Amino acid sequence: MKKLLTALSALLLCLLLAGCGSLFEKEYVSVTDYVPPAQAESDAGEKVTVRNMAELKKAIISMVYEGSARGSIAFDPNYDGNASEDMEMACWQVRTQDALCAYCVRDLSYELEKIVNYYESTISIDYTSYATELSNIVRLPYSVGLQDILSAAMEENRSRVTLLIDTSSTTTENVRSIVLDLYRKNPTICVREPQLTVYMYSGAGRQRLYEINFRYGMAEDELIRCKAQLKNLDVVSNLGAEKLDDPHRALAACRYLTENCRFAENAPASCFDALIQGESNSEGLALAYVELCHQLGIECRIVHGQYDGVVHCWNVIRLNGSWYHVDVSRCYDGRFEDGFLLNDESMWNDYRWTISSYPACTGGLHYADLTEEEALPQGPNGDEDSGEDGRQNG
Numbered sequence: 001m002k003k004l005l006t007a008l009s010a011l012l013l014c015l016l017l018a019g020c021g022s023l024f025e026k027e028y029v030s031v032t033d034y035v036p037p038a039q040a041e042s043d044a045g046e047k048v049t050v051r052n053m054a055e056l057k058k059a060i061i062s063m064v065y066e067g068s069a070r071g072s073i074a075f076d077p078n079y080d081g082n083a084s085e086d087m088e089m090a091c092w093q094v095r096t097q098d099a100l101c102a103y104c105v106r107d108l109s110y111e112l113e114k115i116v117n118y119y120e121s122t123i124s125i126d127y128t129s130y131a132t133e134l135s136n137i138v139r140l141p142y143s144v145g146l147q148d149i150l151s152a153a154m155e156e157n158r159s160r161v162t163l164l165i166d167t168s169s170t171t172t173e174n175v176r177s178i179v180l181d182l183y184r185k186n187p188t189i190c191v192r193e194p195q196l197t198v199y200m201y202s203g204a205g206r207q208r209l210y211e212i213n214f215r216y217g218m219a220e221d222e223l224i225r226c227k228a229q230l231k232n233l234d235v236v237s238n239l240g241a242e243k244l245d246d247p248h249r250a251l252a253a254c255r256y257l258t259e260n261c262r263f264a265e266n267a268p269a270s271c272f273d274a275l276i277q278g279e280s281n282s283e284g285l286a287l288a289y290v291e292l293c294h295q296l297g298i299e300c301r302i303v304h305g306q307y308d309g310v311v312h313c314w315n316v317i318r319l320n321g322s323w324y325h326v327d328v329s330r331c332y333d334g335r336f337e338d339g340f341l342l343n344d345e346s347m348w349n350d351y352r353w354t355i356s357s358y359p360a361c362t363g364g365l366h367y368a369d370l371t372e373e374e375a376l377p378q379g380p381n382g383d384e385d386s387g388e389d390g391r392q393n394g
Helices: 002-027 053-065 083-097 099-104 143-155 172-185 220-232 246-260 271-277 282-296 367-375
Strands: 047-050 070-075 105-115 118-127 138-142 160-167 195-202 208-215 300-307 310-319 322-326 340-342
Touching: 047 053, 053 070, 053 083, 053 099, 053 118, 083 099, 083 105, 083 118, 099 105, 099 160, 099 195, 099 208, 138 143, 143 160, 143 172, 143 208, 172 195, 172 208, 172 282, 172 300, 220 271, 246 282, 246 310, 246 340, 246 367, 271 282, 282 300, 282 310, 340 367
Parallel strands: 047 070, 138 160
Antiparallel strands: 070 118, 105 118, 160 208, 195 208, 300 310, 310 322, 322 340
């Protein structure tokens, strides 16, 4: 009997052990470290994954260029660097080494959070209130197209132009010089010389951002009206220029100004004042002469220098390949020989100018040569009188 009980006990123990083993086998779970999948850049630009410092800065700059106020960055589990240190450094470098960011970002803040074995950062970007909308910023690879953009801005009476140039060495003074040169070559582009305020923001290398503010000295509706007056003024047709050669065209334009514009050194200085208002100083006369010569197809430039030790303006024109000085202000009262078709040598007694800034005037034509041609007797067909022998005078 004792042996039977011992055998039954052993059998029961085996059954119990087999049941426990079955229970343990069903509840066993294998646990491994969680590795999140790498996050590619989303279509909405909400989150990007970065693997090093260069990608981190690029991601932050992209948010600014897109005008985003917030964005998320995930650091790859195998990120090459220290996420906390690099985040602080990247924000500082973006604000100081990228021209657009230096211009329009007031503050760049972030929150950094560790998620299992990687970091994730939320970026907040606070933009300056005076920054132009990013969509209105003109971006150029080089400064080659700068003149065309500034010219178009003045033609359209724009009060501000913001340019981001990837590679540029242009300074704020260069910008002012470009605008002034455009105005002096095309005096009708503005009613009067525009006043500028230019701000430049530098990036790493030669990246530059320029905020250029124009002031035209009058309300926009008045500016539009005055420019229309200039463009509608038809002087050339009244000169009979189609029948004249270039020297006589240049003389006709000079005569027009002496007959239709009062000269006074304390008068306003613009093409508009000379041609529309009928009174201007030497600069206004010179700008008006540039415009008339342009309409006549004659190359003409304004000269800023001195006459008798006083600040004064006049012109240089190109006739038949040679350059000459023309000072309309000295041609009044019929004294054209004092100011029309002069060379450098005859000017140096009373005038001073920066020689290297203007072409040398060495032409051999004189005002007297034009008046002699006008005085020649005309034949019945409009030709020079052929004389008694019937041959044309040479």
